[in-house]
Amino acid sequence: QVQLQESGPGVVKPSETLSLTCNVSGGSVYSNSHYWSWIRQPPGKGLEWIGYVYYSGSTNSNPSLKSRVTMSIDTSKNQFSLMLRSVTAADTAMYYCARQDLSSVFDYWGQGALVAVSS
């Protein structure tokens, strides 16, 4: 059973960089059959796809966030990471990592990490 677990600071100051890591167990991120994705959900609102990283290191991201997002993958540690630069209060959200198959289905999700942007 694949399990994903997000980790990172729960509070980030405005204008700084949000950094999260997703540790994967029960499966390998070194897979040509899956993308490793980030999705966020502001409190009381809907879901927004942030982007994904592939085992090769290639990435694809939501055009609305693309200029501020960097994603990476560490196959030796079986984890992948998200950096979101220049955050504002609008970036306060639950951040989920998820496994995405090549048909874009999110089949496994982490439990989520709540990140608040606050001074």
Added chain:
Amino acid sequence: DIQMTQSPSSLSASVGDKITITCRASQSISNSLNWYQQKPGQAPKLLIYAAFNLQSGVPSRFSGSGSGTHFTLTISSLQPEDFATYYCHQGYSSSFGGGTKVEI
């Protein structure tokens, strides 16, 4: 960018009711449409993929249909554990619908 419009945004129903949730895409997405269920405090859970395929372990009272731009999720007989928020998601550019909250 492909916009996904879900309706209704919320609905009230009773145990045993049959309900249908609709999702419309701003352009054709063939059958690249997935449905997720989210309960408070939990991550979303995959219910239906590629418009009508039931994810393993999901009860058969859930069903999906549609193609192109119009899709539906039907629950044939609501159970207490089905009260949750449901999201559609298109696989072309990974946008989600706004969600449908199913309440008692």
